[in-house]
Amino acid sequence: MKTECDTKQKLLDTAMRLIWEQSYGAVSVDHICERASAKKGSFYHFFPSKSDLAVAAIDDHWRKLRPDLDRIFSPQTPPLERLAGYCEFVYEQQKQQMQRFGRVCGCAFTSLGSELSTQDEKIRKKSLQIMEWRCKYLAAAIRDAVREGLVPEQDCDAKARDLYGSVLGVLLQAKIENNLAIIRHLKPTIFRLIGVPEKEIAGAPSLHS
Amino acid sequence: MKTECDTKQKLLDTAMRLIWEQSYGAVSVDHICERASAKKGSFYHFFPSKSDLAVAAIDDHWRKLRPDLDRIFSPQTPPLERLAGYCEFVYEQQKQQMQRFGRVCGCAFTSLGSELSTQDEKIRKKSLQIMEWRCKYLAAAIRDAVREGLVPEQDCDAKARDLYGSVLGVLLQAKIENNLAIIRHLKPTIFRLIGVPEKEIAGAPSLHS
DNA sequence: TTTTCATTTGACTGATCGGTCAACTCAGGC
DNA sequence: GCCTGAGTTGACCGATCAGTCAAATGAAAA
Numbered sequence: 001m002k003t004e005c006d007t008k009q010k011l012l013d014t015a016m017r018l019i020w021e022q023s024y025g026a027v028s029v030d031h032i033c034e035r036a037s038a039k040k041g042s043f044y045h046f047f048p049s050k051s052d053l054a055v056a057a058i059d060d061h062w063r064k065l066r067p068d069l070d071r072i073f074s075p076q077t078p079p080l081e082r083l084a085g086y087c088e089f090v091y092e093q094q095k096q097q098m099q100r101f102g103r104v105c106g107c108a109f110t111s112l113g114s115e116l117s118t119q120d121e122k123i124r125k126k127s128l129q130i131m132e133w134r135c136k137y138l139a140a141a142i143r144d145a146v147r148e149g150l151v152p153e154q155d156c157d158a159k160a161r162d163l164y165g166s167v168l169g170v171l172l173q174a175k176i177e178n179n180l181a182i183i184r185h186l187k188p189t190i191f192r193l194i195g196v197p198e199k200e201i202a203g204a205p206s207l208h209s
Numbered sequence: 210m211k212t213e214c215d216t217k218q219k220l221l222d223t224a225m226r227l228i229w230e231q232s233y234g235a236v237s238v239d240h241i242c243e244r245a246s247a248k249k250g251s252f253y254h255f256f257p258s259k260s261d262l263a264v265a266a267i268d269d270h271w272r273k274l275r276p277d278l279d280r281i282f283s284p285q286t287p288p289l290e291r292l293a294g295y296c297e298f299v300y301e302q303q304k305q306q307m308q309r310f311g312r313v314c315g316c317a318f319t320s321l322g323s324e325l326s327t328q329d330e331k332i333r334k335k336s337l338q339i340m341e342w343r344c345k346y347l348a349a350a351i352r353d354a355v356r357e358g359l360v361p362e363q364d365c366d367a368k369a370r371d372l373y374g375s376v377l378g379v380l381l382q383a384k385i386e387n388n389l390a391i392i393r394h395l396k397p398t399i400f401r402l403i404g405v406p407e408k409e410i411a412g413a414p415s416l417h418s
Numbered sequence: 419t420t421t422t423c424a425t426t427t428g429a430c431t432g433a434t435c436g437g438t439c440a441a442c443t444c445a446g447g448c
Numbered sequence: 449g450c451c452t453g454a455g456t457t458g459a460c461c462g463a464t465c466a467g468t469c470a471a472a473t474g475a476a477a478a
Contacts, residue, residue, distance in 0.1 A: 005454090005455085007455075007456085021327060022327055022328055023234060023324045023325065023327070023328065024234065025232060025233065025234015025235060025324070026234060026328055028434075028435065028436080029435080029436060029437080030434075030435080030436090038456090039456065039457055039458070040436090040437080040438095040457090040458085041438085041439085041455090041456065041457060041458075042455070042456060042457080043437095044436090044437065044438075045454085045455065045456075046455090049436080049437080050436065050437090101327075103327050105327060106323065110381055110385065111323055111324070113381075113384075113385040114315065114320055114323045114324070114381055114384065114385070115232045115234070115320070115323070115324050116232065117384055117385045117387070118230060118231055118232070118310075118312050118314060118384070119231055119232065119235055124385060124387070127385050128385050128386060131382065131385060131386075152407070158394070161382065161391065161394070162375075162379075162394055162398050164378070164382070165375060165378030165379045165381070165382050165394075165398070166371075166374060166375050166378050166398075167378065168377070168378040168381050168382065169373070169374030169375050169376065169377040169378025169379070169381070170371075170374045170378070172319055172322075172323055172374070172377050172378070172381065173340065173370065173373070173374050173377065175322075175323060175326055175327070176319065176322040176323070176326045176333060176336050176337050176340060177337060177340075178326070178333070182370065185367070185370070185371055185374075189371050189374070189375075189402065192401060192402055192404075193398065193401055193402065195401075195407070198361070198404070214424095214425085216425080216426085237464075237465065237466080238465080238466060238467080239464075239465080239466090247426090248426065248427055248428065249427090249428080249466090249467080249468090250425090250426065250427060250428075250468085250469080251425070251426060251427080252467095253466090253467065253468075254424085254425065254426075255425095258466080258467080259466065259467090419478095420477105420478080421476105421477080421478070422475105422476085422477075422478090423474100423475100423476095423477100424473105424474100424475095424476105425472105425473080425474090425475100426471105426472080426473070426474100427470105427471085427472070427473090428469105428470105428471100428472105429468105429469090429470100430467105430468075430469080430470105431466105431467085431468075431469100432465100432466105432467100433464105433465080433466090433467105434463105434464085434465065434466100435462105435463075435464065435465070436461105436462105436463090436464100437460105437461085437462100437463105438459105438460080438461075439458105439459090439460080439461095440457105440458105440459100440460105441456105441457085441458100441459105442455105442456075442457070442458105443454105443455085443456070443457090444453105444454095444455090444456100445452105445453100445454095445455105446451100446452090446453100447450105447451085447452085448449100448450085448451080448452100
């Protein structure tokens with residue numbers, strides 16, 4: 001009980017960072033331990049296996065992300081501003097990764113999901129869960145936009161998934177192109193998908209608060 | 210010179226199949242050789258390294274894909290039917306993978322790109338190149354749709370990338386959900402993005418030839 | 419027939435992989 | 449002052465990793 005359990009937290013942080021910047025397959029338990037200044041025995045004291053660590057790291061990363069999403073998608077904010085704010089957040093998050101690592105790293109959750117969902121059911125399930133949670137924020141915003149008459153009537157849950165698909169797609173393109181700029185396409189794209197009038201999309205470039 | 214160079218082709222086919230079904234990191238050179246009934250020495254006779262094989266396998270897979278895309282995007286076909294046909298093709302391809310492997314496997318090119326573009330520049334570049342080539346088909350279809358007055362004036366190249374982003378996103382979701390059905394969202398989504406009137410999207414469920 | 423050379427073979431290397439283990443440390447409760 | 453048990457340490461395991469190599473094979477060119 002040397003240093004409480006910040007060894008565990010250090011391992012979670014380091015693992016998420018390395019996997020995000022590289023990939024699950026390219027990061028070994030030894031690398032994680034070395035960068036976290038922990039020994040292998042400690043690793044396997046806290047986590048039964050490498051893939052269990054990955055699941056725990058996803059959970060931990062999501063936990064740290066939730067306050068931001070709760071703020072962005074606050075019902076206090078007009079629904080279309082929530083969506084615009086989310087696009088801005090996605091961009092800023094990638095920009096921050098770019099500054100730290102010098103590369104566009106995409107979405108950590110879905111990178112793991114893409115790499116491992118055909119092989120590791122635990123990670124697939126977890127990745128899927130995060131996807132569903134994120135869609136709930138989008139669905140609520142769309143629903144409120146419909147209620148306020150800003151966009152046409154539509155299947156909000158299904159549309160939220162379409163929107164999230166576009167987010168994932170753009171992040172994947174940005175990662176492969178290593179180009180932040182295309183993330184700026186995100187806001188007009190999702191506005192089009194929910195039927196915001198084209199003239200409102202063209203004008204008002206970013207946030208208009 | 211036993212069997213001409215079908216050993217090389219066998220290695221390419223096997224590699225693409227295994228990597229598609231699993232991932233680059235999860236598939237070893239030994240696995241590939243075993244499944245291709247080749248020996249390690251043969252592997253390294255044809256390919257200088259594992260990542261060179263991956264690049265070659267992408268090229269080879271693309272080569273085999275082109276005739277289908279040329280047919281689907283034939284200028285003979287009305288532009289919106291080309292896009293609908295492409296959505297159908299994407300669905301059918303995943304369905305075929307599902308039958309062979311029992312799982313939705315997503316887009317092989319971008320799975321590789323997603324996993325390795327932060328680590329292997331050769332693979333990133335190749336993955337990017339394929340992305341650009343595919344966008345050209347989409348851009349041409351959009352351009353023709355604009356010319357025929359089916360959709361509003363727009364930046365066709367930029368929109369093609371947005372569309373392709375949606376394709377990638379949906380495939381990623383389908384892979385993580387292991388669910389073919391959501392790929393059916395693709396056609397209405399990309400039609401919305403290029404501004405096909407909503408009443409035409411709702412009607413005419415699939416191909417209308 | 420002999421030469422040539424792309425191809426094939428299988429044994430081999432050293433490094434690294436994920437994971438195990440018994441011994442050790444040390445704060446808190448008794 | 450001893451005991452307990454969460455946390456730490458570093459040596460260790462067998463398997464597997466990507467990559468090497470010298471020798472063998474055999475079809476086509478000479």
